[in-house]
């Protein structure tokens with residue numbers, strides 16, 4: 001396949017129809033039609049196929065959700081089979097068989113002691129639930145004053161108001177400042193001493209803190225910033241010895257992304273979040289489902305008489321959706337049956353060596369950060385150059401690889417079943433796209 005972008009892009013009537021009625025999130029709609037968006041019609045394996053039949057490798061796993069690939073026969077079958085039973089039944093006051101089965105399977109693998117699964121629909125909901133559970137936990141125990149959260153600089157936990165509050169700046173957050181609740185902020189993974197700062201903050205504020213919130217190992221949305229697992233362990237130990245709850249947001253890192261099923265596992269068996277937030281890859285990228293997994297100790301604090309104030313009065317209409325749980329259950333089985341983590345390790349090594357020998361030394365490249373199949377190539381545009389991340393990724397899309405930047409960091413998050421050949425294709429396309437943008441600005 002040619003790696004040259006098409007010389008005269010065809011104006012797609014689907015883009016006009018799309019822009020006329022669909023309001024795309026995190027997207028400036030006035031310029032959307034001009035940015036040659038890909039309008040997906042179908043997909044095969046790890047390739048998206050647009051309405052014109054053009055194929056693209058899905059280099060960002062459809063915003064970090066796709067794990068095994070698209071249109072996976074086994075996952076398709078799980079949804080179809082569940083459709084023959086029931087698509088959805090509420091979890092408010094009642095149960096659903098497949099949801100029980102998935103919760104049991106999940107409970108067996110999460111790094112949480114005596115886990116209890118509170119379902120939601122998206123990552124931000126999983127975080128929002130964790131914040132409310134942590135807050136109410138202290139109230140239910142009759143221990144007043146634990147109303148603060150400690151969160152990291154550069155944190156991203158989603159775009160609902162609670163998640164925005166524990167998140168740091170960026171992505172238009174500042175605008176909502178009057179709505180955000182105050183948070184104790186310590187330096188993020190960009191600072192070498194982030195863990196020491198967080199540990200002393202935990203110790204100093206233990207009497208008023210409800211929970212510490214972190215993205216274990218990788219701060220994804222702030223540009224793929226990496227933490228040392230030993231530092232994570234220090235924070236976990238400080239939470240435990242100070243009696244402060246630890247919320248681990250594994251919406252991005254969960255389900256094999258980092259080479260272990262959950263990133264928290266890198267910090268050792270003693271690192272056990274009290275609340276674990278899961279989303280994105282939980283259904284392999286098929287259906288919207290998320291979960292907040294609470295430890296038994298947290299869960300117990302909510303037991304009390306019927307209709308009492310100890311109850312967690314929270315739950316969404318589609319939480320624990322049966323179709324989502326059916327595909328999530330099959331997905332978890334396939335992760336094991338296909339030994340997906342072994343592929344992540346092997347392909348991550350390939351990605352690392354190819355990025356080092358093909359991309360790192362290109363003019364316009366500043367740094368490369370990677371953990372498993374989460375990678376960020378930080379561009380270093382020459383002075384006066386603008387929108388480099390956007391332009392490099394547009395070049396990649398034109399060459400048949402979907403990439404999306406975070407500012408001037410190009411994110412590479414391919415599906416976990418990606419092959420070495422596909423990694424080579426992604427890296428070669430990225431290198432050509434960077435060279436092209438560099439040459440344009442050097443003119």
Ligand SMILES: Cc1ncc(COP(=O)(O)O)c(C=O)c1O
Nearest residue numbers: 122123124156157158249251252
């Ligand atoms: C660490 C983390 N938490 C939460 C979220 C929000 O997830 P969602 O977009 O599914 O609401 C994201 C999204 O990127 C994330 O990276």
